Amino acid sequence: MNYIVLDGAAMTSREVAHTYLALKLDFPSYYGNNLDALWDILSTVSETIHIKLVNEEKLREHLGGYGQSLLAVLAEAAQENEKIILSIIAEKE
Numbered sequence: 001m002n003y004i005v006l007d008g009a010a011m012t013s014r015e016v017a018h019t020y021l022a023l024k025l026d027f028p029s030y031y032g033n034n035l036d037a038l039w040d041i042l043s044t045v046s047e048t049i050h051i052k053l054v055n056e057e058k059l060r061e062h063l064g065g066y067g068q069s070l071l072a073v074l075a076e077a078a079q080e081n082e083k084i085i086l087s088i089i090a091e092k093e
Contacts, residue, residue, distance in 0.1 A: 002049045008059030014066055017059075025049075035073050042077035042084060050085040051078075 004024055011017035018033035027041055051074065053059075059067045071088075078086035 002047065004049060004051050006051060006053045008053060008055035008057070008062075008067075011059050011067070011070075012062045014063065017063060017067075017070065025051075035069055038070070039073050039077060042073070043081055045077075045081055045083045048083045048085070050087065052087045052089055054089045056088050056090075 006021070006024055010020050015033070018031075018038070021027070021038065022031045022033070025041075031037055031041060053071075053074070056071070059071070061067075063070065074086055078084040
């Protein structure tokens, strides 16, 4: 199983977020850098990956509604594809 840590603080714009996701998740070069393309790639993952998202609040802060949509795509992909495990790590108070 592959463990991948995604840092919401690193996703400061839509463009940066998609470049970051493509790098961290080792997406193919044809990745379309949008939410539909993200869904398409994640829905076809065939090897188990455990995605741990940290700094979710920073992702929402930087990307607003788009960040919420990105989180929804990650969550829905994890629900639909049993090969994806998504953990959102809460910030320690």
